[in-house]
Amino acid sequence: MRDVLNQLEAWLAEGRQIAVATLVQVHKSAPRQPGAVMAVSDRGEVVGSVSGGCVESALYEEATAVLGGAPPRLLTYGIADDQAFEVGLTCGGTIRVFVERADWAPDLLPRLAEAIRAERPAALVTVTAGPCLGAKLLVTAEESHGTTGSPDLDQALIAEARAMLTMGRTGDRQFGAAGEARGAEVSAFIESFSPPPRMFVFGAIDFASAVVRIGKFLGYKVILCDARPVFATRARFPEADEVVVRWPHEFLEEAEVGPRDAICVLTHDSKFDVPVLLAALKTPAAYIGAMGSRATHERRYRELLEAGASPEELKRISSPIGLDIGGRTPEETAVSIAAEIIALRYGRPGGRLADRPGPIHLDQAPVT
Template sequence: MLDLADELHRWCAEGRAFAVATVVAVTGSAPRQPGAALAVDADGTVIGSVSGGCVEGAVYELCQAALVSGESVLERFGYSDEDAFAVGLTCGGVLDVLVTPVPADGPDRPVLAAALATAARGGTAALARVAAGPAHLLGRALLVTPDGGVTGTLGGTEALDRVAGLEAAALLDVGRTGTVEVGEGPGEGIATPGAGGTAAERPARTGSRCGEPVTLLVESAVPAPRMLVFGAVDFAAALVGAGKFLGYHVTVCDARPVFATARRFPGADEVVVEWPHRYLDSQELDHRAVLCVLTHDAKFDVPLLERALRLPVAYVGAMGSRRTHEARLDRLREAGLGERELGRLRSPIGLDLGARTPEETALSIAAEIVAVRRGGTGAPLTGARTPIHHDHRAAWATGPRNGLPASL
C-alpha cells in the first residue's frame, strides 16, 4: 500500500474510511509485484492497481465488502483452465491479494497513517502486516523505523511483535519488499533449521519452530533512487524527464555555470555546478543509483568514470561514438582500471532503438536502465521465448518475488 502513499496519506488526513488491496505474492507471469496496491474509499473512489486490469473488478468488490464487514481477507487469483474468461489472470500467473479495511477509528489506523506519512515525504520505514495465519491477526500491522523503533502490534504475543520487528528491520536495511514467516506463540520465532540469518540474508520465506506460523508482508519505504546526469546538454534535459518518470531523484551536474542552470533543467531535483568527479567524490550513493555520463569530453569523462566504475552502483553509462568509446577505454586502462571494471561500462549508452532526437535518445537510455534493473534483454518480445516478467534478483529497491504456501 505504500506505493499509493501520497493519495492514501491525503485520505487519512481527510478522515476517510477506505479499504486497501495489496499484492502479497506472485507466482508465474503477472504484471505487478508484491506491494502493488489498489484502494477504495467509502464513496467508491478507486486508486491504484493490483493486476494491470485482469482482476481489478473483483478486487474492487472485495474492498467494498471489507468496508462493510470490517474484516481482512486473503484472496488468490489465477488462470482458470475450465473458463478462460472467469475472474483470473489469463497471462497464466497467480496473485495472492490481501484486502484490509481501514476504518476511520480502526485500531491500526494510526500505524498505517504514520507509515503512509513517512512514505509520502520520502522517508524510510517498514510496514509489516499479517498476510496469512490466525484469522484474528489477519491484516494487523506494525511500523518499524531505521533506528529500530516499533509502533503498533500484530495482536498476538510480545514475542511475535519482537521477531516481526527484527525481520522487518532486516528487510528495511536492504530496501526490500517481500514476505517472511515467523512464529505466533511464546517462542522467539526461530528460523527454519539451516536457513540462517535474517530475512534479508536468506530466501524471503522462512519457518518457525514455535506456535502457528504467521506470514508477514513487509513493505519497505526508502528514498527514491538517484540518477546522476553529468553534462548539461540537450540530451540531459530529455533524460531528466525520463528519469523523473521512472521515479528517480535526478541531479544534473556540469562544471560550466553558463549551461548548468535551473532554468535549463526545470524538471531536475538538483542542478550542480562542479567538476563531475569532484561532485561524485562528495556523494554517498547506494546500490540503486544510476550514473549517466553525457559529456563525451575526455577531461570530464576519464576522471569521472575512473571513480564511477569502482562504485557499487547499479548502472554506469557513457555517451559517445564507438571510436570515442575505444579511445575512452584506452585512457581508463592507463588510469589503472581493469577489464572487470571496464566491463561494467555501458557505452555507447542506451539500447539500439535507432534514436536520433534527444527525446528518443533519452528513451533508449531509460530502456537500458530498466533492462539492467529488471534483468531484461532489450530484445523484442514478439516471437521470443524469454519470460515477459523476469525474476531478476539484483539489489534494487524491490526485492525478489515471494510466494505463499500453495495451501493458502
C-alpha cells in the same frame, strides 16, 4: 502504496472508512508487483490497482464486504481455465491479495507518509495468515509502532523487517506463532519503503534534458551536474531534483552513491569523462553509462587504462551508452538509455520479446 498515499490521506482527513487491497504475492506473469494497492472508501470511491484491471471488479466487492464488517481475507486469483475473461488473470499469472479494513491507518499512515516524504527508510508489516490476522506494524531503523499482541512475534517481525529494509526488499515471510522463523503458523507481508534511487546525469547538453525527464518518469531522484554555469541552470533542466555546478568528478567523489543508483556520463569530452568515470568506478552504482561514438569509446578506454583503471573494472561501463534501437534524437536516446538500465536491473538481454520464448516477467521483480 506510494501512488495512492495522497488520496488515502485525503480520505482520512474527511473521516472516511477505507478498505485496502494489497498485492502480496506474484507467481509467473502479472502486470504489477507486490506492494501494489487498491483502496476503496465508504463512499464507493476507488483509487489504485493491483492487476491492471484483471481482478479489480472482484476486489471491489471484497473491499465493500470488509467495509461492511467482514473479516480481512487473503485471496488468490489466477487465469481462468475455461473462460479467459471471467475473474482471473488473462496474462497467465497467479496473484494473492490481502484485503482489510484500514483501521490501522489513522495511527500508522501519517507516520509512514512522513517517513516516505523525508526519505527515511520504513517498512510496513501486515500479518496475512495466522492467529493475529490483520495485525500491522510500522518499522524504522530507530523505532516501531503497532503490535500483534505477542511480544516474541513482534520482536521477530521487527528484526526481519529491518533486515529486509536494509536490502530494500519486499515480500512474504513465515514465522512460528511465538516468533520462530519457521513453521508457517504466521505469514507476514513486509513492504519496504526505501528512498528512491538516484540518477546522476553529467553533462548539461540537449540529450541530458531528455535523460533527466525519463529518469524522473522511472522514479529516480535525478541530479544534473556540469562545470559550466551557463549551461547547468534550473531554467534548462526544470525537471531535475538538483542542478549542480561543479566539476563532475569532484562532485561524484563526495556524493553518496548507492547500489541502486545510475550514473550517466553524457559529456563525451575526455577532460570531463575520464575523471568522472574513474570516480564512478569507485562507487557501488548499479549502472554506469558513457555517451560517445565507438571511436570516442576506444580513445576513452585507452585513457582510462592509462589512468589506472583495469580492464575488469572497465567492463562496468556501458559505452556507447544505451540499447541498440537506432535512436537518434535526444528523446529516442533517452529511451535507449532507460531501456538498458531496466534490462540490466532485471538481468535481461534487451532483445525483442517477440523473438524470445519463455515468460515475460520474472517471478519476483527486484524492489527499487
